[in-house]
Amino acid sequence: MAEAFSDEDAPAARRVWAVGPLMRAVADTLSARFNPVAVQGELSGFSRAASGHCYFSLKDDSGQVRCAMFRRAADQLDFVPKDGQLVEARGKLDVYGPRGDLQLIVESLKTGGQGALFEQFLKLKAQLGAEGLFEASRKRPLPAQPSGIGVVTSLGAAALRDVVTALRRRVPHIPVVIYPAAVQGNLAPGELCAALRTAYARAECDVLLLVRGGGSLEDLWSFNDPELVRTIARSPMPVVCGVGHETDFTLADFVADLRAPTPTAAAELCAPAREQRMGELEYLQERLSSTSLGIVDQHGQRLDRLAQRLGRPSTRLHTSQQQLTRLQHRLHSGVLLATQQQRNHLQSLRTALPLAVQRALERQQIRLRRGEEALGMLDPRLVLQRGYAFLSNDEGQALTSTAQASPGQAVRATLADGELGLHVDG
Numbered sequence: 001m002a003e004a005f006s007d008e009d010a011p012a013a014r015r016v017w018a019v020g021p022l023m024r025a026v027a028d029t030l031s032a033r034f035n036p037v038a039v040q041g042e043l044s045g046f047s048r049a050a051s052g053h054c055y056f057s058l059k060d061d062s063g064q065v066r067c068a069m070f071r072r073a074a075d076q077l078d079f080v081p082k083d084g085q086l087v088e089a090r091g092k093l094d095v096y097g098p099r100g101d102l103q104l105i106v107e108s109l110k111t112g113g114q115g116a117l118f119e120q121f122l123k124l125k126a127q128l129g130a131e132g133l134f135e136a137s138r139k140r141p142l143p144a145q146p147s148g149i150g151v152v153t154s155l156g157a158a159a160l161r162d163v164v165t166a167l168r169r170r171v172p173h174i175p176v177v178i179y180p181a182a183v184q185g186n187l188a189p190g191e192l193c194a195a196l197r198t199a200y201a202r203a204e205c206d207v208l209l210l211v212r213g214g215g216s217l218e219d220l221w222s223f224n225d226p227e228l229v230r231t232i233a234r235s236p237m238p239v240v241c242g243v244g245h246e247t248d249f250t251l252a253d254f255v256a257d258l259r260a261p262t263p264t265a266a267a268e269l270c271a272p273a274r275e276q277r278m279g280e281l282e283y284l285q286e287r288l289s290s291t292s293l294g295i296v297d298q299h300g301q302r303l304d305r306l307a308q309r310l311g312r313p314s315t316r317l318h319t320s321q322q323q324l325t326r327l328q329h330r331l332h333s334g335v336l337l338a339t340q341q342q343r344n345h346l347q348s349l350r351t352a353l354p355l356a357v358q359r360a361l362e363r364q365q366i367r368l369r370r371g372e373e374a375l376g377m378l379d380p381r382l383v384l385q386r387g388y389a390f391l392s393n394d395e396g397q398a399l400t401s402t403a404q405a406s407p408g409q410a411v412r413a414t415l416a417d418g419e420l421g422l423h424v425d426g
Contacts, residue, residue: 044057139258149174200234223251
């Protein structure tokens with residue numbers, strides 16, 4: 001029967017995983033949720049391969065889990081494991097991709113004990129993790145070339161000798177400041193916090209190493225103190241935690257900017273070897289030398305090209321004189337040509353002027369005759385010659401309407417050949 005998906009399951013249902021990426025995603029989820037983990041159970045099927053790796057299962061009444069213990073961890077066993085023996089395994093859950101099996105990578109194996117203490121460790125880890133102290137976004141990179149290195153540890157600890165030896169070998173030119181504190185016992189958390197606060201206040205270094213040698217969970221418990229974890233989180237400079245051996249984990253490891261498997265490794269992580277730096281300097285010196293020689297060659301070639309263009313000063317002067325002479329000839333010829341062109345133009349104007357004047361006079365005479373003819377056509381006498389008369393009163397004003405005349409009024413009539421005196425009868 002087909003399975004019905006809810007709306008919340010829809011995005012997951014639409015994604016199709018490849019087997020390998022799915023196994024890796026499951027492994028990452030297990031690591032983030034559970035690791036490190038402690039498991040108590042009975043040994044079953046214990047075997048040790050020729051490579052030194054051990055394989056077995058841990059089981060109880062309700063289930064079992066496959067386990068693998070690599071040679072590095074197996075060599076540290078202080079007892080001979082036997083089937084049916086009750087043990088406590090510490091390690092990391094993982095998924096073996098080729099078979100898709102859940103397995104526990106065991107980093108330490110003990111015959112019972114420490115269960116309550118490790119449970120307290122896990123509770124503290126969950127509590128401090130909920131405060132955001134272990135977030136990856138808080139991690140800061142180490143300075144590439146620190147100007148000072150601080151070390152927080154016990155003055156009598158072997159870890160201090162290891163760290164100082166490594167730093168003296170790798171970066172003898174960098175000053176090292178020791179902030180002493182107890183690393184074991186009831187007073188250790190308070191002294192460690194005080195040493196860290198002193199380092200913060202003095203600001204004598206730009207990276208801090210928090211180190212001590214290996215030991216049991218009880219020996220390293222000071223580094224699980226909640227106040228110490230919060231003090232490390234408030235550090236203004238990066239902190240490298242190198243506590244215990246590679247298989248040892250403390251809460252200080254999770255809050256530090258970088259975890260080192262050992263104190264010596266912590267020193268090596270923050271102090272690149274002098275040979276490496278010298279090699280980098282030699283490489284930079286070679287690049288600088290090569291680049292400088294290239295620039296010198298380029299400028300030399302440019303200078304050669306300019307010298308070729310410049311040539312001998314006398315040759316340059318002779319060339320300039322020849323060019324000046326050519327320009328003088330061109331200027332003289334240009335002036336003569338322009339003068340001759342202006343003379344020719346003036347002569348043409350002299351020849352064309354009388355003819356232009358004659359033509360202008362003829363045009364004006366024709367225009368005048370046409371005006372006279374048009375004016376003659378407007379002569380009133382021509383109208384009178386056709387039998388018309390011009391009437392006016394005694395004042396000489398033209399009479400154009402009967403309303404302007406009255407009976408008995410004297411009127412003058414102008415005819416084509418003279419004038420007549422008239423009287424209006426009605």
